[in-house]
Amino acid sequence: MTAPLTNATLPARLESVIGSVSVLADPADCAAYAVDGIIPSAVAKITSSEQIREIVRFTASEKLALLPTGARTKLAIGWPPIRYEVALDMTGLNQIAHYDSADLTLSVDAGMPIAELNATLAQRGQFLPLLVPFYSASTVGGIIASGIDSPLRQFYGTARDFLMGAEFVDGAGKLCKSGGRVVKNVTGYDLHKLLIGSLGTLAVITRLNFRTFPAPITGSRGFVASFATAEGALALRRAIAQTSLAPLTLDVVSPELAKIFASRAPSAPEISVFAGERLSPQASLAPIGEWFRPREWQLCAAFAGAPEVLERYARDLTRMAQDAGATSTAVLDDNTRPSVWGRLREALAMLLESSPAAVVFKLGLLPAQHASAIMKLREIAERASIPHAQVACAAGPVFFALLPTTPVLVGSEHSQEWLCHCAAQIFESVSASKGQASVLFAPTAVKESLRALDVSSSQRTGASNPDRTDRGLMRRLKSAFDPQSIFARGHLFNHGGRL
């Protein structure tokens, strides 16, 4: 894709509207804000919600399209926007507006980096369990808009469970809010929940209210059990689910991902895994120990508590793993645990780094469907001779990655047609298991090919259940928030342009 420099005078007009705000117009600067190769004509680095309102009104009156951005680590999620002229750089809006540590509640600007926020909360022994990929750079607004969560969802749930309210600028350029700053609240519609995973298509998030949690700093452990088969690891996971044990994380890692973990470190190897750890944030992650077996399936569980509790978990998990036929088990302390959990947190980032043309699917499947679905998907990838890797969260989705070894070029061995063909089979297979599949990351060329598929199958790329009727309802919501469709057109859904 080339940069559609639709309007050379746009930056100047933008400056005249918002005055002192810093507007980037140099194509080289703007290129850093590209989405799927589309480079915006101007970047507005805002520092107040008032400026955002002005910019939204300006873009609406000029019929331009706008995309809010944070640290830009997850902008690649979503379909290529149909139009994108103005990037809003939100990183200048980065203060903690309110923190009542005694109430465990917080109100923070969207551009605040999560690592910085958690460093502040750690001083009070608290944290926000959003330990997402690209952790060291990600902003809280970007995390919410991307809908990405972390292995900690096993215990703490997803953002929708602890986001209490939000402020945002709607498509009419008005600052709106929903929810509040208290942990229990049913006053008015929960509009803030709609922002989670909205990819910037509904509103510009300016502020988010969260409940915080006591950080599991005093005493946490990791447990890793290796298995010759996926069934073994999943059987252990099922056994754990039938007890009162409540691990903080509970993931099953495929041998291929285990190999990536064993052979690499994430490029942003921040060691802090459960925020508040009294370890140097600069220290790089230690190599994984030999108890992590790259040719096997690994079940990884983290847990926290007082010594008696830690002992109980270690004892029960080891016994259950042995009963399930584990080839080895290991209990990891504060020194060794980050080597695995630092990588688990960054698993999506490491998958992307491991291939020049990674296609990462998010599969919404209930736990009992994981075993058969994973086997079917592995067969699809292997039939196409495309390397693959996956990780399955017990309480959440399976991430399945196709990892071609060469960049996607038409006619090459791993051509985009092959990838698309595979993707279509994956959608079919997940749909047959009554699940949902969506593409999180893919090379732009692959996205374009998927987009070119016929409407019925391209609809399935968003949600693979053919009987779903919610797309029309989502379209109505989009129109309610953004009547002129100026936010990230086409970014969330694959066709039609209205979303």
Added chain:
Amino acid sequence: MMTSALIRELRSFLSPSAVLHQPEDSLLYEYDGSIEKGRPDAVVFPTTTAEVSRIVRLAAKHGVPIVGRGAGTGLSGGALARCGGLMLVFARMNRILELDLENQRAVVQPGVVNFDLTLAVEHAGLYFAPDPSSQKSCTIGGNVAENAGGPHTLAYGVTSNHVTALELVLPDGEIARVGSALGDAFGYDLTGLFVGSEGTLALVTEITVKLSRKPEAVKTLLAIFDSVDDAAETVSDITARGITPAACEMLDGWTLRVVEEYVHAGFPMDSAAVLLLEVEGLLEAMQLQAAAIDEVCRGHHAREVRIARDARERELLWKGRKNAFGALGRLAPSNYVLDGVIPRSKLPQALRRIREIGEEFGFQIGNIFHAGDGNLHPIVLYDPRDAAQFERALRASAEIIRYCVEIGGALTGEHGVGMEKSELMPLLFSDADFELMRRVHDAFNPTCSLNPGKIFPLSKGCGEIRTRPHPQNPPASA
């Protein structure tokens, strides 16, 4: 007004007992657990989603407003026919459609009683976590509409945290499905929007919920205090220390004595306040948590911290808590249970202010509430036949809610806005907020045919209500 043609058409596909329209019948549906009233012109009892859709289409054709209702235990007037019209009661859509024990999911019709779901799965060590005090009579459909809470939502979250997918009937009769069994559906979180929308966007006809695993160990503590301030400080301190009990309820001495005379749970008659605390989970963790809570209570001058010795004692204490509002019926012809929410760090000052407001307006105001969530339930006793007293009760209540907002709280923690608090909404929301909420409302319910007169202040509500209130049900004076 309801036409006989509509009744005739309803009767063409519903059994005679499923269509009520005589005044003596609809009279029974003019109230719920709140202090509001609103009489429907006719009441229907659908048994299937297809029937709901057909009823809704007919109502739309005749231009008649519709309102959904579960067991009518709501406390904000959400299930009342403020503008008359047709009421859909989901009592006969009360089947559990699917139990998936391995994945800990259930699919239920909206009329399933909350506690019945727990009864159906407890053999497998599972339960449905949201536990409003009315859980033995309220329906899951009503819980979804109001995003109901309960004592144990402190640790496990409100209804919204346990609902993953919905089947809906929109006001034009269209049937839609939102969410997914896992709960991580692609796109906008429509489930999150519809749960708690108080029946103003769609009628819910099927609900997929998460089932939770019962803990291996439970301990119930009763901490007894000689001052309300000490009890309130204890709650703030437990919160600030990052201790999360499964439940943390407060009963003040005045209500406690009324409850004890009724339930005989062993509550101390001479105390100023008690905290009813529950800790659960792994045996080892629970014991440590109970010890930590005991220490905080004693640090704030608890006179005694009792531990329930067995399941019978535990149930008796909870019976006292859950039947408290009923017990108060012994004192006055009527009581008004408020529902405000505040930051937990401000609990002591809020309870002091409530006492002052009671004195200013000449009421003894009791408090039985979810202290751990900061979810206040002040109770004002009054006689509805005394118009001046009723008016005073309303003003005292509004003053308390205003104070909650002033210190960073919200209008309602779990009962909903409904009719009760719609006029107080501007305390929290700006014109821009209302405009967006209005657009979202209109995206699904454009003609305001579904549950009109709720959530929005009448001045910002549907045009029809502003100009043509139902003759039977003039809007409340507030």
